Amino acid sequence: MENFFSTFSKDDLVKISTVTLQNNLNGNDDNFVFSKLKQLGQFQKYEGSKGEANIAVQFTKDRLEITAFYVASAVYQHGTIQAEVRLIRTGAQWQIDALTFDSPIFEK
Numbered sequence: 708m709e710n711f712f713s714t715f716s717k718d719d720l721v722k723i724s725t726v727t728l729q730n731n732l733n734g735n736d737d738n739f740v741f742s743k744l745k746q747l748g749q750f751q752k753y754e755g756s757k758g759e760a761n762i763a764v765q766f767t768k769d770r771l772e773i774t775a776f777y778v779a780s781a782v783y784q785h786g787t788i789q790a791e792v793r794l795i796r797t798g799a800q801w802q803i804d805a806l807t808f809d810s811p812i813f814e815k
Contacts, residue, residue, distance in 0.1 A: 708723070708753075708756075708779055708792070708803075709753040709755075711723065712750065712753050712779070712781040712788075712790075713750040713753065713781075714750075715741060715744040715745055715747075717732060717737070717741060720732065720803070720806070723802060723803055724802055724803045724804070725795055725802045725803065725804045727804060728802075728803055728804055728805065728806070740808065743810075743812050743813055744788070744808070744810075744812070746785065746812050746815075747783035747784065747785050747786050747788060747810065747812055748783050748784030748785040748786075749783060749784040750781065750783055751781075751782045751783055751784065752781065752782045753779075753781045754779075754780040754781060754782065755779065755780075756777040756778060756779045756792075757777075757778050757779075757780065762774070762775050763775075770797055770798065771797075772795060772796070772797050773795070773796040774793065774794065774795050774796075774804070775793070775794045775796070775801075776791070776792070776793050776794075777791075777792055777794075778790065778791055778792070779792055785812070786810060786811055786812055787810065787811075788808055788809070788810040788812070789808070789809045789810070790806055790807065790808050790809070791805075791806070791807040791809070792805070792806055793805035793806075
C-alpha cells in the first residue's frame with residue numbers, strides 16, 4: 708500500500724488488486740481521481756493504517772475468504788489523504804478489493 712501512496716500509479720494499484728477492482732479501474736471517473744491525486748504533489752510520509760481492522764470470515768465451497776477493512780493515510784506536499792481500504796484474502800494472498808479516498812483536494 709505504501710508503494711501505491713508514494714506513486715499513485717494505476718499500474719502499482721493493479722498489481723495488488725482483485726480482478727473486480729482491476730476491471731473497475733478503466734473508466735473516466737478513475738482518470739479524474741488519479742489526476743486529482745497527483746495534485747497533492749510530492750509524497751512525504753505514509754502514516755500507515757489507523758484503528759483496528761474489522762475482519763469478516765466467509766467459507767465458500769472451495770476456500771476460506773477473509774475480508775478486512777481499515778483506513779490508511781499519507782502526507783504530501785500540498786495536503787493529506789485518507790483511504791478506506793477493503794482487502795480480501797483468498798489462500799495466502801491479500802488483495803485490495805475496494806478503495807475510497809478522502810482528501811481536501813477533491814473539494815477544489
